[in-house]
Every structure is written in C-alpha cells, then in structure tokens.
Amino acid sequence: STGEETPRARLQVVASFYPMALLTERVIEGVPGVALHTMAQMNTGCLHDYQLQPRDMKILENADVLVYNGAGMEGFIGRVAALRPGLKLIEASAGQALLESAAHEHEHEDGHEAHEEHHHGDANAHLWLSPKRAMAQVENIRDELIAADPEYAQVYRENAQAFLQELEQLDGQVATLLAPCQGQGVVTFHEGFTYLLEDYGLYQAGLLQTDDENAPSPRYMAELIDHIRQEGIAALFCEKQYSTRLAEAISRETGAKIYTLDTIVSGPGGRDAYANAVLQNAQTISEALKK
C-alpha cells in the first residue's frame, strides 16, 4: 500500500509501525477520504535503530499526519521532522508518565544509590503492551486527528469511543487473569512488558537484555540467578522475536520454566488483532505464575 498507487486520498495518515497502525485504524475507520499506511512493515522487531527504507520515504513524502509511539522508540523521528516540516506529528505516548528504561535494573536491587546518575534520559517506550496505556494512546490519537481533520470530528469521536470501550473490557479481562498473581515478580528478557506488569500489580523482578550492543555481565547473571532462587521464581518470559539462549542457561540452573510473550510489533492485522494478542500475553503470564 504505497502512497503513489492509491488514488490520492484527502488525508494521508501514516503509522510508524504495526501497533500504531492497529490503534489508529480503529480511530479512522469509516472516515471518508482517509488512507492509512504503515511504515517499517518488514521490520519484525522493535524500532530501536531502525533505518528508513525507500518504501517508508515514499509513504512519508505524501503523508499529512504521522502517528508514532514516541518516548524514544522511533529514533528517526527527528530526521523526518526536519525533512518534512509540514507534516503533522502525533505522539501517541504524549503526556504519559514514563518508566525509566530498566536496562540497568540490577543497580537498584543492590541499593547502590551512587549509580543514580547513570539513569538520565532513557525511557521505556513499550507503552502499547499495556491496555491501560494503549487507551491513553488512543485518546491522544483521537484528539490530534480531530485537530487535523475537524470536519469529521464526530466520526473520530465515535470510533474512539467504541474502541475504548473494547479496551476497557480487555483491561477487565487482563486484570481478572492477573489478579491471582498480584505482587509476584517476573523475569523477562526484553524490557517490553514492564508497563503491563506495573499496571496490573506485578513487578519486574529481573531483566536480562541482550542485543548486538548489550551483553550481560556474568556478575549480573549470577545475581539474577540468586534472586530467582531466593524468591522462588518459577517462570521466565522470553519474547518471540528475541533469543532464548540466556533464558535457557538460567532455566538450566534454576529450574524456572520458559514462556514466550508477543511484543505485538508484527502480526496478521485486523480489528481484533491487538486485543487478542494482549489477552494471549495475559493468559501466558497467569498460567505460568499459577502455582
């Protein structure tokens, strides 16, 4: 669905990646003359360090509105803003209280206050994974779209209303699923689920994050293993896009089982895709933590 093939729509809306498209689609459905395009379609992970492709640039060239997650997820947003001064930018996460990026979580556990100064700036950007945060994002998207296209304010409002209701329902389901696990600690291997955990009364007990530029130190790994043993944590949560090798090593040593969650950055699309994925995640967590 590149910009040039479709007949020029009245309002070209672009979503920065899959989850933003899922949310935006529900707000604009049925508005006449609005076309939605998704950038980074072939990318199947988070957008950390994403490089813009010709396809994305073509989409952007004709765009009127860009909906993006924000909070540091789309590193390319500065360049895009500079290149297309006229483009209306909608930051879905605007106005939300962000959690600090938890990549260096362990220093908190040690209670080393001295390390505080390391934590300037990096926010955890994975807000869409918690339905509560997604609702705030939908509200942002709705308000900004109305500002951009006041003529159809009513339709946007109604769409968002319906969607928000569904999300509220989803929120209830997730809360019910996770209620038995209240107060439990969870170990994950990508900081994707911190918001979900915090919002539903669980907490991130440990995080081991690896990518090309980040490898854990053996000391940290050892502390995490000690921690898992002490707390009796029985489940480790990997994400389907990321390696499970370290998780397997920890599992071998502690006996904790490995489960897989979905960061919802790629998928089949569709009206219910978002809700289904979130529900699936909640079910996985609740099953894993069931004693």
Next chain:
Amino acid sequence: MEWIAQLFPALRYDFMQNALLAVVMIAPVMGLLGTMAVNSRMAFFSDALGHSALTGIALGVALGIDQPVICMLAFGLFLALVITRIKNANTQSADTIIAVCSAGAMALGLAILSRGGGFAKYSQILVGDILSVSPSDLLSLLVVLVAVVGLWFYLSNALMLISVNRPLAASRGIPAAVYEYVFVGVVAVAVMLAIQWIGILLINALLILPAAAARNIARNMRQYHLLSVGIALVCCVGGLFLAFEMDIAAGAAIVMLCALAFAATYLVRGRLGGR
C-alpha cells in the same frame, strides 16, 4: 526541473533529490581516498573507525563530555593515529593491526556500555541513511568534497611513492610518516562525518569497492583514479534509482552494484591487459 521529473519520476520526491546530490558529492571523495586506502591495505580501516564510533560516544558520556559528535571524532582520530603508529613499526601486516585496534576499541565500548546506560539516545547518530539527508547536510558534504579534492593535488604523488616502497620514498626526501598521518587523519574525519549521513556499511563499501574494481583493470594512476571515481559515481546514482524502483534499502543497492562492478572488472581483467 520539470523535464527531469518527467524523465525520472523518482526525482519528483525531495528526498530522492537530496539523496542524489549527496551521493554525487560523496562518491568522488570516497573514490579518491579509496585508491590509496586500497594501495595501503587499509580495506578495513574505515570499518574499524565506524565500529568504534560508539566507543567514542560512550567514553565521552562516561567522562561527562556532552558533545557526542566531538567525542566520536576525537576518538576516531586517536584510533587512526594509533593504527598508523603501530603499522609503521613494521612488526605486523596492516590488516592485523587494524583488527587488533578495532577489536580493542569495540571491547572497550561494550564494557562501558554494559556498566551503565544513557547511550541509546546517541546510538541513532550512527544509523545514518542516505534517504534522510537534509539540505544542511549537503552543505557540509560540499565542504568535505572541496577539501579532499584540494588536498589530493598535494598528497597523491607522495602517497603513491610511499605505497610502492616506503624506504625508497624516504630516500627521496618525502617525510613518509607525516604524509601518512595526514592521509589517515583525512580519512578518519571524512568517515566519522559521513557516517552520520550514510551509515557504516555504505561508507566502508564506497571507500574500498570502487577502487578495488578499478585496480583490476587499471594500468596506471590516471586510469585508476578515473575508473575508481567513475565506478563510485555510476554505482551510487544507479543504486539509488534501483533501490527506488525495487523497493530495497538504498545502501544495500549501492553496495551490491559496487560488488557487481568488481565482479565485472575481475572477469575482464585478463583481456584488457591487466593482470
């Protein structure tokens, strides 16, 4: 401009126009510098610089300097000088020394990164993309182009003699070490600046592949330079349009064309009187 857009629909887009101007300026710079980089067996020099750019930033942040680009540049220059210094001691081949320094610098960077955070916001500096070049970037590129071409008039003869045989060049009164330091300094600066706009893969490939392709068939310096710059230009412009048409990453398309150019010159080398 209308007829251009008629002929090349891709040029209707601003980003394509900017990208085109950018490669037209970068290609000659890399084509020129590449001739001597290949002669001096520095094929992985810019790769090493690129990979250690993050180390420069990390060091800067760890030391509390808040000018990431300056730190990156300073560290790149430092690394370039260290590599040249060790290389001139003549204990090892150039590629080994580059590998050692590159690995050491990268490991240092990773060690700093694994100790404390706050770098993610800078790592975007390194993900340059030719498609997102802005008009102000174009101005900086022009400056680099003029500076490098100007320098080349003074440096190229001496660098050629040094690359043939260092003691012989020294015996003719050429201060070989000075010229080498200037050359690696220029390469380091060009690489570290351009990396923000075009990314590391593209930079290293543009520096080495056109010159290597030219070397397959060139029989003298004039042919070598002409072919190197020519191949760089053709592949860059061609790659850009190819990427647009085929919907693939621009850098990847350009590099693939360069690799094809190498393959082509490699295959015809015998027939044209090369080796």
Next chain:
Amino acid sequence: MEWIAQLFPALRYDFMQNALLAVVMIAPVMGLLGTMAVNSRMAFFSDALGHSALTGIALGVALGIDQPVICMLAFGLFLALVITRIKNANTQSADTIIAVCSAGAMALGLAILSRGGGFAKYSQILVGDILSVSPSDLLSLLVVLVAVVGLWFYLSNALMLISVNRPLAASRGIPAAVYEYVFVGVVAVAVMLAIQWIGILLINALLILPAAAARNIARNMRQYHLLSVGIALVCCVGGLFLAFEMDIAAGAAIVMLCALAFAATYLVRGRLGGR
C-alpha cells in the same frame, strides 16, 4: 568441587563452569587457527564470515529452506571459497578481497531483509554469549577441538611454507591451493559453529589478537604457537573472572585482555630479540 567454589566463588554457578569449559576448549582452537590466519593476512576473514551469516539465513529463508544453521554454514563455506579463489588470482591484496566479498554479501543480505520479513527471529542466532553455553554445546566444542588439533599436525607445515612464498611451496610439490581451501574451510566451519555460542566480536578477536600478540615476540614456529595458544587461554580464563569481578560483559573483558596482551608484547618486542 567444593574447594574450587571456595577458591573461586564465581564457579558456584553452573553457567560460569560451562563458560569456563567452553573457553578452555575454544581458546586453543582459535589460537592455533589464528597463527596461520594472521600469516595469510586474513585478519578480517572471520569478521566477514560472521557479518554475512545473516545473509546465509536470509537466502535460505528466501529459497524456502528451513534449516537456518545449515544455510548459514553453506553460505559461509561458499564465501570462504570465493574469497580464496579470487585471492589466488593475485590481483589484489587479501584484505581488499575480503572487504569486497564481505560488503557484497552483507548488502545482499540487507536487500533480501528489506524486501520481506520473518528473519528477525533468526538474527539472534548471531548474538551468541559465552554465558549461555549449554552442556551439549560443550560436546560440540570438544569435537571441534579434537578435529582442529588433529588437522593441524597435517596442515601446519605446508601452510607455513605457503605463507612464506607460494610459488616456492608449489615447487616442492605442495598443492598450495588444496591446502588453502582446506584451511579456509576449517576456519569457516569453526567460525560459523562457534558464532552461535560466543558471538562475532569474541570469535574474531580470539582468532587474531593472541596470534598477533605472539607474533610480536616469537622467533620461530614453536614459540609462535605456544605463545598464541597460551595468550588465548590466559586471556579467556582471566577475562571471564575479571568480568565477574568488575561486573562487565564477559566477551568485552576477554577481548580487552587480549588487546592488553598485544600492547604488552608490542612494547617489549625489541628487548626480547624480536623485531
């Protein structure tokens, strides 16, 4: 085992024990292979293989083959043979050819990746971490160790003569091309297998740095091999414990120690009768 854990608290953890066993087996393999990799100016050979591993996977997926590791291995071997073939045509220095092939392969990979998805789940294959080595990995490593050491008895003399001067070796009835292909094949397999466990940075550094450090001071083949393997072992084991103590990434600590070893031998080289 109790007293060991007493002495080295780090070894209370299974993952540290496994990591220790793994490096104790990998270090000699890389130390041995590295001696000839450095002699043949292949300092970036394993780097090129590592960076193009993803291309192998991408090609496999694009062609519908669903065995990523096999595709990766096959592509690595293919690339190694291409590099050796072009190198033997003698038009360019080894590092240039490695750079050309590496850039071409990577660009191909990126182009395929940018056309269609589904690869990200494989890309993590390449970010091996020594801390995640499993007992079954250890068995594979043992096999590699035994195979490489065994082969070395047959290959090393011939490879040494070839690295000194190829025509001379050929005149003594050594089929230089065959030996070279076998050698790069072994390196390619070892690298492609080990990359899953220890990651690309560590593998390249382990292959090159200990041998380069040894070369600074070695005066004959026996010293060269002893020092190379010795430095690799000491740096690996030391680096692992250092990483535990200092709370930094294990791979980074090991590589930094190797770089220090290079610096140390570089500085004393004159005094010990090296160059």
Next chain:
Amino acid sequence: MNHNHQQGLCEIKIKELSVKKGGRQLLSGISFALDCGQLTALIGPNGAGKTTLLRALLGDLPYRGRIDYVRYDGRPSRAQIGYVPQLLEFDRSAPVSVLDFLAAGYTGFPVFLGVPQKVRAQVEQALGQVGCPQAIDRRMGELSGGELQRVLLAMALNPLPDLLALDEPFSGIDQRGLKDFYALVAHLRDSYHMSIVLVSHDLQWVREQADQVVLLEGGRVAAAGAPEAVFGTPAFRQAFGEGE
C-alpha cells in the same frame, strides 16, 4: 644423499611452449630438451623471458604447448624439483626461523611442536654445505640478501631433486661463496646425474661450465646448443655486443 637416480627422470622435453600475460606474448615457440646429468644455461638480455620460462617449467604459470617429463623407460613421470627464485618476496615479519623453514621442507614432522634433534642435525649439515651455518636460528626476515640466497639453495638441494632450476642464484653471493657454489653445482651434476637449468649473466662461467646453452631474446630461442656454437652465432653477438 643416496637417492638412486637410475630409476628416475631421464629427459625433459619442451615443445612449442608459449606464455601470454597481461596482453603481451612473453614466450613463443620455445622448444628444446633438458637431459639428465647436464647443465643447461639460460642466457639473454634483461626482459628476454628467462624467469618466465623457468616459472612455466615449474608449472607456476599457465602456458600453451607441452612440457614432458620422461623416464628411462620412456614412460612419463613426475619430477622432484628444486627451485631458487630470482627474487624471493616473502613476509619478512613472519615468525619463521631458518630452521623451521628448512625442517618443514625436509620432513613431515610438524615444526610447531619444535624440531627434533635429528632433523636439526640434517638442517645444520645442509646449511654447512652452502656456507651459512650461523643463520640456523635467525628469522627468515632477518637474513641479508646473500644469506637468503644460500638458505634457498639449501632448501632446493634437499631432498636431492631430479631437476634443479636456479634463477640467477649467485647474484648476491660474495666472492668466496661464489667459488664454492660453482664447485657445488659442478659436483651435483657429475655425481647425482641431475638435470640443472641455470639462469646467469656470467657468460665467462657459462662458456666454461655449461653443457648446453639456450639464448633467449624477446621471448624466443635465438640460439641453442653447445656453448662454443652458441657463442659464435650472430644472435649472440647482437645480444651481448662484440666483446666476450
């Protein structure tokens, strides 16, 4: 040195050999034969193609035409070749000692484990033969020009080859070494029934010692035969002037 050559190679026949490289015809229509027990001198001006011819003989260059190695019974055979190149370009920083280099050439024992005493003795003897025993523990890269020539000769002579191909092997050798070497070559030819091809610009010595002389000029054989015959040809006078 108790190689029995009666069973070995008898003759090397070169027929219509030509070599093309870089678009230029470096050799064309070269035909002659090398007999065992004979010393063949290749002479000719700089750039005539002498080195190119030797390299083709070694199979180090692609060529057209035939080079046949023939045994006493007329059957084809493979020859053991000893070669001393005109210029040895090698990696001077390699940690390879003269001992490593020669030991690896002489035996199959992997030198990275060290060199056994027996092999060391063998290397010492070979270096003694070429007058360079002091170099045994030096790195190859540390040798002077003349020392390197001597070490290469020691390599070429062990194991005793069927064909010894020497490309200006004595050009950097000092006066005393020169005499010894000339004596050594004569001795090898006479005692071991070895075929020797030698490139040299020392026409005096060639005239006295060679059994056969091949004069190359511009990639062709300008004259070939017994020294006296070749030295009398107009081609020879043209190539080297009136003197000599």
Next chain:
Amino acid sequence: MNHNHQQGLCEIKIKELSVKKGGRQLLSGISFALDCGQLTALIGPNGAGKTTLLRALLGDLPYRGRIDYVRYDGRPSRAQIGYVPQLLEFDRSAPVSVLDFLAAGYTGFPVFLGVPQKVRAQVEQALGQVGCPQAIDRRMGELSGGELQRVLLAMALNPLPDLLALDEPFSGIDQRGLKDFYALVAHLRDSYHMSIVLVSHDLQWVREQADQVVLLEGGRVAAAGAPEAVFGTPAFRQAFGEGE
C-alpha cells in the same frame, strides 16, 4: 643535468656509527668519510652489514653515533640522496606504471591527472640513459628483475643527487648493460662531482675503479683506504681467500 655542485655538499663524515636490531649488534664503531667526486666501494662477505650501513646512511634505520653532511664552507647541510636498494620489495599489483613512478619522483605535478608531454619526455630520456626505454608504459609489477634495477637507477639519478647510494645495483643486469652502467658510474663521478657509495661483490671492478674501499666484516670496518692497500691486507685475504 646542469646542477651546480660547487655550492653543494662536500663531505660526509661517519663517526662511531653503530646499529642494534633484534638483540644483535649489526654494526659497531664504524668511522670513515665519503668525499665528493669519489667512488667508495663497500665490500665484505654476506651478512657483513653492508646493506645495514647504507640504510643507516639514508636515515632509514635508527643508529647511534653521528653522520654529518658538511658543505664546502664547513657548514652542515642536507643532501639530496639517490638510492637503489638491493631488493625492492613492493606491491606488484599496484596500478602504477613506470611513467607514473618516475614522473612522481621527478616533478610535483599530480600524476593522477595524467603526465604532461614535457615530463614524459624527461622520463623517456632518463629511461634511455639506463637502456630501458621500452618499459615506460608497463606496470611496475610487470618488470623483469633486470628491468626493475634499471628503472630504480633512473629514479636515483634524477634529480642529480649529491650522494648516490647503490646496493649491488648491477647484480641482475645483463652483460651489455653492465658495461654501460660501469661507464655511467664513472662518468657521473667525474662530471658531476658526486659522492658515490656502492656495494659490490665484483672485486675486479672495485679494484680498478674505486677511489676508496671499505671492507666490512662482522659489522666492523676490517680495512679501509685505497684499493691496492685494502686488497693487500690480511683481513682482505681472510675474507675472500687467497685468490684475486
């Protein structure tokens, strides 16, 4: 070649020069002087340190002791040096033609833009002088051993140097070239008041032509002075045997 050397260099004084490398003392206590207009021959067995001494003279090796370049008026000066190395190891695959190489040495004009007609004529003349005009458009890596020596000599002779340092420059040269070269060296010394140091194993020629002979042996000066004097010393007989 109308360089006026009356204003130029007069003498090169070497005092207590010593060179250490790889833990070995390669040269020690070398003292002698090179006068302008004189041909000094460095002789000695292989590995004596002749090449090492030349490289120290060029400043290509670190040394202890002093090397002073003195002008007519006694003031220190910088010398223009022409050098032909014993072995030129270079990158044979470099796309550098003989013309590029010489033109870059002779002029400041950047050869990557092509070589102007005037410079080409100058290069042609220089190549003619060393008997190698056919090589002008070949790549450096394609030269035969003797052709390379000639090209290097052409490089060393232009611009006319104050000190010409030749390390066995004639070792790969054919017989006819040899005579021309010997004549050229004699001519240079006589006409241009140039100081020449030459390493050679051709003792006959040294005896006839050198003004001064320095015999090196094991890194020390074993004898120095006029040829007749040096050739009569016991050190000389010990180094080169009774003959000669």
